[in-house]
Amino acid sequence: MTVLLRNTFRAWIDRAPGALPRLIMTGDVRVPTNGGQARLTKRTPQGINPKILILDVNAQEPSSEAPQEITTIPLRYEESPPQDEYGQVMIAHSRGEIVVSIGRTD
Numbered sequence: 001m002t003v004l005l006r007n008t009f010r011a012w013i014d015r016a017p018g019a020l021p022r023l024i025m026t027g028d029v030r031v032p033t034n035g036g037q038a039r040l041t042k043r044t045p046q047g048i049n050p051k052i053l054i055l056d057v058n059a060q061e062p063s064s065e066a067p068q069e070i071t072t073i074p075l076r077y078e079e080s081p082p083q084d085e086y087g088q089v090m091i092a093h094s095r096g097e098i099v100v101s102i103g104r105t106d
Helices: none
Strands: 003-014 022-032 037-042 052-060 070-079 088-093 096-105
Touching: 003 088, 022 037, 022 052, 022 088, 022 096, 037 070, 052 070
Parallel strands: 003 096, 052 088
Antiparallel strands: 003 022, 022 070, 037 052, 088 096
């Protein structure tokens, strides 16, 4: 079972001089150690509000019935340049969702 670790999710737009603006979103999930995996993908189509980027957590559960231990893995999503002036990122999973406000770095 994949679990989103709510307090680990952060999103910001990196506006470093000499480079295109880059949206970065990071966070952690817990997955079974024996083959569990997860990644972030941009939802297509996006929702009705273009200022909220929607990312889906795609999790692959282990196929074996072996006893499961849990491990934490990092997730990361980047978009350069951001496709819109997003204000928030919604991370969606079958067991719920998390909404994170986007910060800025210069």
